[in-house]
Amino acid sequence: xxxxxxxxxxxxxxxxxxxxxxxxxxxxxxxxxxxxxxxxxxxxxxxxxxxxxxxxxxxxxxxxxxxxxxxxxxxxxxxxxxxxxxxxxxxxxxxxxxxxxxxxxxxxxxxxxxxxxxxxxxxxxxxxxxxxxxxxxxxxxxxxxxxxxxxxxxxxxxxxxxxxxxxxxxxxxxxxxxxxxxxxxxxxxxxxxxxxxxxxxxxxxxxxxxxxxxxxxxxxxxxxxxxxxxxxx
Amino acid sequence: xxxxxxxxxxxxxxxxxxxxxxxxxxxxxxxxxxxxxxxxxxxxxxxxxxxxxxxxxxxxxxxxxxxxxxxxxxxxxxxxxxxxxxxxxxxxxxxxxxxxxxxxxxxxxxxxxxxxxxxxxxxxxxxxxxxxxxxxxxxxxxxxxxxxxxxxxxxxxxxxxxxxxxxxxxxxxxxxxxxxxxxxxxxxxxxxxxxxxxxxxxxxxxxxxxxxxxxxxxxxxxxxxxxxxxxxxxxxxxxxxxxxxxxxxxxxxxxxxxxxxxxxxxxxxxxxxxx
Numbered sequence: 001x002x003x004x005x006x007x008x009x010x011x012x013x014x015x016x017x018x019x020x021x022x023x024x025x026x027x028x029x030x031x032x033x034x035x036x037x038x039x040x041x042x043x044x045x046x047x048x049x050x051x052x053x054x055x056x057x058x059x060x061x062x063x064x065x066x067x068x069x070x071x072x073x074x075x076x077x078x079x080x081x082x083x084x085x086x087x088x089x090x091x092x093x094x095x096x097x098x099x100x101x102x103x104x105x106x107x108x109x110x111x112x113x114x115x116x117x118x119x120x121x122x123x124x125x126x127x128x129x130x131x132x133x134x135x136x137x138x139x140x141x142x143x144x145x146x147x148x149x150x151x152x153x154x155x156x157x158x159x160x161x162x163x164x165x166x167x168x169x170x171x172x173x174x175x176x177x178x179x180x181x182x183x184x185x186x187x188x189x190x191x192x193x194x195x196x197x198x199x200x201x202x203x204x205x206x207x208x209x210x211x212x213x214x215x216x217x218x219x220x221x222x223x224x225x226x227x228x229x230x231x232x233x
Numbered sequence: 234x235x236x237x238x239x240x241x242x243x244x245x246x247x248x249x250x251x252x253x254x255x256x257x258x259x260x261x262x263x264x265x266x267x268x269x270x271x272x273x274x275x276x277x278x279x280x281x282x283x284x285x286x287x288x289x290x291x292x293x294x295x296x297x298x299x300x301x302x303x304x305x306x307x308x309x310x311x312x313x314x315x316x317x318x319x320x321x322x323x324x325x326x327x328x329x330x331x332x333x334x335x336x337x338x339x340x341x342x343x344x345x346x347x348x349x350x351x352x353x354x355x356x357x358x359x360x361x362x363x364x365x366x367x368x369x370x371x372x373x374x375x376x377x378x379x380x381x382x383x384x385x386x387x388x389x390x391x392x393x394x395x396x397x398x399x400x401x402x403x404x405x406x407x408x409x410x411x412x413x414x415x416x417x418x419x420x421x422x423x424x425x426x427x428x429x430x431x432x433x434x435x436x437x438x439x440x441x442x443x444x445x446x447x448x449x450x451x452x453x454x455x456x457x458x459x460x461x462x463x464x465x466x467x468x469x470x471x472x473x474x475x476x477x478x479x480x481x482x483x484x485x486x487x488x489x490x491x492x493x494x495x496x497x498x499x500x501x502x503x504x505x506x507x508x
Contacts (some may be wrong), residue, residue: 095311
């Protein structure tokens with residue numbers, strides 16, 4: 001079965017299967033946008049937690065760390081209840097659209113980005129603290145410097161977020177509904193083919209998803225490498 | 234340099250997200266169906282819907298879940314049309330004012346599948362009642378949907394007919410998967426367990442291993458599919474006009490004939506019976 005899955009995966013790609021490319025494009029669109037929005041909120045939360053000192057900061061950090069374990073199904077259910085026509089945000093008519101999937105994945109990934117970036121920024125902050133004091137930098141200047149200097153580590157944080165969003169199925173299948181040509185992404189297609197007993201095709205789609213992740217990571221690693229070389233040249 | 238890079242990346246991603254949001258809203262007329270899985274997984278919609286969509290310029294979106302969940306979603310007004318197979322639950326849905334009226338669309342039947350070795354010897358049983366008793370008496374493994382779907386409701390009524398309280402605790406031979414039809418057959422095949430499935434899912438199913446239909450044809454295995462328009466009075470967001478148009482079309486002679494012609498591996502999956 002594994003062999004037929006591999007040849008099936010190659011066939012799907014070389015024959016430029018239109019449905020497959022549509023699904024891949026939607027997967028990428030939903031996940032990239034979700035990661036981007038999560039970075040805005042997540043880095044803001046992470047940087048604030050790393051550089052501020054206020055009562056309850058520790059508790060909040062632990063809470064954000066714990067939220068990394070949010071099960072996708074639970075996030076999907078919560079977002080479904082909000083976006084359902086009978087829910088508080090039902091009037092927006094967003095359920096079963098790609099936007100709903102982006103919202104669910106943003107909720108899922110933001111804690112991940114916040115928790116990981118807090119640790120990265122906090123480590124650097126402790127190192128820079130005295131310099132910041134002697135230079136008398138403002139809070140926003142400090143955060144700017146920290147974010148810029150930890151950009152390579154933060155890229156890995158973003159990749160972790162992208163990995164989680166590309167691979168999860170529980171949230172998007174509930175709020176997206178796995179509707180053909182509208183909200184079907186790689187993971188929900190895999191779940192569907194598995195439920196049809198079409199295991200070689202499900203496995204082939206899984207392989208293609210893995211290759212997508214590999215490609216994105218390789219691309220970013222190359223960019224990262226050349227940027228570093230320029231920086232230290 | 235670095236600022237320009239960041240700005241370009243930001244703008245392109247922002248416009249991407251905006252396009253996504255707008256693209257979702259710019260849809261023309263659509264009908265949202267909450268449906269049972271067998272009609273979707275067997276490929277019936279892929280076969281049937283393009284004709285309707287082209288004739289009427291209405292896009293049909295199908296969310297395929299178990300009948301129980303489909304009814305719950307429709308109750309939350311997240312549907313225009315409900316197409317499932319649990320007549321009593323559908324009639325309750327109408328009686329409570331969530332549905333306008335229920336119509337018969339088509340039928341097929343349930344079958345009991347199991348490994349070729351048939352450990353409880355149900356092959357050739359005179360009816361489901363005796364087959365289920367044999368399974369219970371032999372404590373042979375049985376994989377149940379356990380998800381409040383139409384098939385699960387049918388299975389519960391069959392156990393009751395056989396006088397077996399299958400869901401009582403301590404019955405290790407009775408495995409409730411809490412999953413869809415396909416996932417349950419996958420589990421059954423893995424365990425060597427018996428399972429009840431609708432014929433359409435079974436015919437289209439690809440991971441059969443050495444599994445066979447061991448019992449079929451008993452009249453209690455009749456499986457009726459029905460369609461219901463979600464009621465505008467309960468759910469103002471319903472696209473009643475397009476939904477009704479779809480139902481009228483589904484019950485029309487042309488669509489009913491198309492359903493009758495639908496085959497997989499030279500086998501009929503559904504028998505139209507709208508009156």
